[in-house]
Amino acid sequence: MKAEIIAVGTELLLGQIVNTNAQYLSQGLANLGIDVYYQTVVGDNAARLQQAIETARSRADLLIFTGGLGPTQDDLTKDALAELLGRKLVMHEPSMAKIEKLFSSRGMHMVESNRRQALMVEGAEALDNETGLAVGNALTADDKHYLLLPGPPREMKPMFDGPASDWLRRISGRTNALYSRILRFSGIGESSLEAALLPLIEGQSDPTIAPYAKEGEVAIRLSTKGVNEAEAYARIDGMVKQIEALVGQYLYAKEDIPIEQAVVNQLRNSAQTVATAESCTGGLLAELLTSVVGSSGAFGGGVITYTNAMKHTLLGIPLGQLEGEGAPGAISESTAALMAERIMETAGADFGVSITGVAGPSSSEGKPVGLVYVAIAAKGLDTEVHELQLSGNRGVIRLRAVKSALFRLWKRMSGI
Structure with missing residues (x-):
């Protein structure tokens, strides 16, 4: 399954906030055995958002959105997707009851626009928001899968780790998860390390070897997919031994620490x-x-x-x-x-x-x-x-x- 992450929000394009959601989702999807092929950022504009959705549908099986589920008029993610799919927005009554109860308990008047946070694309499965009000959406239409998550990380992360991941496991049918180990090296540059490991890199199939540089240090990520942790790390441990035989004098940690x-x-x-x-x-x-x-x-x-x-x-x-x-x-x-x-x-x-x-x-x-x-x-x-x-x-x-x-x-x- 090929996935694309679409982050929605003009504030991302203006550099006012950093798109940490994409990093978190990419790591989480990799752990689920789902490959992320593209990441897109689009502003709060309905036409451009729909264009981004059309492009994503042409090259990915799973579209994951973050942002644009809030109460204001520029929160357009559900509206844009529903229009493209030819579906209505419907009220998710349990979410609406949650919103009303919150405002009532605080003795506050609820502005009518807050009702937007309880709207869902017709036919979607509701994803509970433990730390916020905007309900998540998960649906399949025309052999494509859509996952709509809130933008604030404190809301997005628990929703993704909980109900969204459960839904992804069901629709992907994947039993293999991705397992990784980081090796940290010092006293050797990235190019020298890569040259020393070239026989392993050129012949690699599983686990894969991915070197990347940090200032004054170098790291290698070893990754493999397996049905369980024991099977996966047995393969990784075998590769670690081969790497140690070549450049063990520079290997200071078998975990991601400076x-x-x-x-x-x-x-x-x-x-x-x-x-x-x-x-x-x-x-x-x-x-x-x-x-x-x-x-x-x-x-x-x-x-x-x-x-x-x-x-x-x-x-x-x-x-x-x-x-x-x-x-x-x-x-x-x-x-x-x-x-x-x-x-x-x-x-x-x-x-x-x-x-x-x-x-x-x-x-x-x-x-x-x-x-x-x-x-x-x-x-x-x-x-x-x-x-x-x-x-x-x-x-x-x-x-x-x-x-x-x-x-x-x-x-x-x-x-x-």
């Missing part, structure tokens, strides 16, 4: 802590770590030593290391190592992570934009320093530096 969460999870599981010293990233590393729930048990604290004076005052790095003729400078391998070691000692942490470099827009100390040093100090072990050559604007360089630092820390903790 690298900072993986780091915090690992620190908490091992009862260890980390402290940070940042220069060019200005506290972004500490911000990402503390954004993870439960990070207080893993993050000892951090400092932003943006200037040489602060590196000297807070971390005790000699000025002769930072300034003067022949000095390594703030942007150097040796300074990065000292920063990581000193913050680890000061915080009494098991690991110290430092970042120093040139985020741009201009060079510093005669060193180019994008040159960054990341150091990982570990209690009782030699300090590792990694030289990075990063590209992008100032914000991108800072984020990539932080993600790289987190990945290097994860590797060190994992013994990879």
Whole structure:
């Protein structure tokens, strides 16, 4: 069954609200084993809405509408569809009784236009609205299926998850659901990861492999359809093992979590802590770590030593290391190592992570934009320093530096 989602509302076209309904519905339909081929957005205009319906009917078996079921004159979804199908709008009495009871209980006068929310396309099945007043519609006509849902997400989601999904299962006759697993990678770019997995991607049939990039990280979605969860995940697990054999050193999570969460999870599981010293990233590393729930048990604290004076005052790095003729400078391998070691000692942490470099827009100390040093100090072990050559604007360089630092820390903790 091919589906098309039609979101109705001029406010969507004007960018006044984000169409989160389409994302939610696409995920839900995939889980039901129904393929979404198209997504359309159309304004509150009857002629254009009917044109969108005609186009959708020519290429899809199932049309799912969100929006346009409310009480105002620009809520036209039911009217437009009923006219095209040659059907009347009829009153759904239980919904009308619900509306009247609500206004009565609040001691409010009900404006006559509210009756529109209880209207249905003739022959449709009513879908109860748990959190609102507009009744949903589900009907089949001329071998096409139509599902009309309210626009507000707080109304649409429970209606779709409940009665609408029950109706979809009946009309689709699908017993196979879609199952997916996300694998998260760091320390490798999207193109390099795809190249490494090319033998699997070119030969894939089931499960399917879909890579997609996030800034500083890459994710892969493995998907398969199955009659039950055990069958589906058995196939997915087999593919995961093949992927691990090729690029396991970059695979930090077999679930959809960012690298900072993986780091915090690992620190908490091992009862260890980390402290940070940042220069060019200005506290972004500490911000990402503390954004993870439960990070207080893993993050000892951090400092932003943006200037040489602060590196000297807070971390005790000699000025002769930072300034003067022949000095390594703030942007150097040796300074990065000292920063990581000193913050680890000061915080009494098991690991110290430092970042120093040139985020741009201009060079510093005669060193180019994008040159960054990341150091990982570990209690009782030699300090590792990694030289990075990063590209992008100032914000991108800072984020990539932080993600790289987190990945290097994860590797060190994992013994990879």
